[in-house]
Amino acid sequence: MLMLRRHLRFLALVAAAGLAPTASAQEQAHVGRYEQTDIEFGARLYNMHCVVCHGENGDLLPEINLRNTQFPNSPSDRALGENIRNGLPGTAMVATAYSDAEITALVAYVRNIGSVDPDSIAVGDAVRGQAIFAGKGECSTCHRVYGQGPRAAPDLSNIGALRTAAQLERSLLGAPGGTIPINRPVRAVTADGTVINGRRLNQDTFTVQLVDENERLISLEKARLREFTLLETTDMPSYAETLTDEERADVLAYLLSLKGM
């Protein structure tokens, strides 16, 4: 069995009546910076999708050298991402259905095209990663993928489209900030004193939906709760030591390949 490293950071006590919004600055903390894992994932995508026209070094087209980092139609990263996704009208570059995570990675790579270490291994082999997911990593004892596995932890079937490579790597390292706020473990006490421990799936103004410890889906009316606590603990083990760098890279490649059915 894996040793679970519990990260107990702090308890956020939230009164039942006034549930504070929990979407935090975490998700925005990295805007404007390029993370190495995204750059490396972007390099891989570039070699699959862009290299035919722009060349290995980004300088194959006479009209535009990607190493210049100044692009006439892309003053910002947002514009650059939109141009990569939508293509450039009137040129050979056509629209392609990239996920947000892929756009983040492609932008990060294009902005750093000259400076990537070719020996870096942040993103490995998805097929090997799948084997580790089911085997050594024991991920499938908690996570569900494509209808297989328990509901104790977030369903990862679409995780490659939802999270960037860098966010996924942080999850594997058990880093603070790896936890997506909506998935936090919660403790609720109903008006009659029943204690429910579970994981939050969703919430709106009046209700909150959980999966409890017995994997039941429950919807609770917030106004009728005596207590509702978001826990800052996580049951997600850190794989910083239990997997090697290569193995984590393979698992990351597998996670990035999960983009829904």
Ligand code: HEC
């Ligand atoms: C079919 C060929 C083709 C493919 C594939 C292609 N491009 Fe382009 N790209 C072009 C052409 C042509 C231009 C426009 C050159 C010009 O300015 O006339 C261009 C322009 C660009 C620009 C400049 C945008 C600007 O603001 O002017 C960027 C950045 C870029 N491509 C990145 C990419 C990336 C990243 C990919 C892969 C996801 C990609 N391209 C795939 C042909 C291609």
Ligand code: HEC
């Ligand atoms: C003991 C149960 C458990 C195991 C084993 C486990 N996880 Fe998790 N994982 C969780 C829980 C619970 C969460 C929810 C978030 C949290 O609590 O941090 C989570 C969160 C995640 C997330 C973030 C999901 C999101 O929405 O961003 C990813 C990615 C992930 N796990 C991947 C893995 C991988 C890959 C493995 C195996 C190498 C693994 N997990 C093993 C319990 C587990």
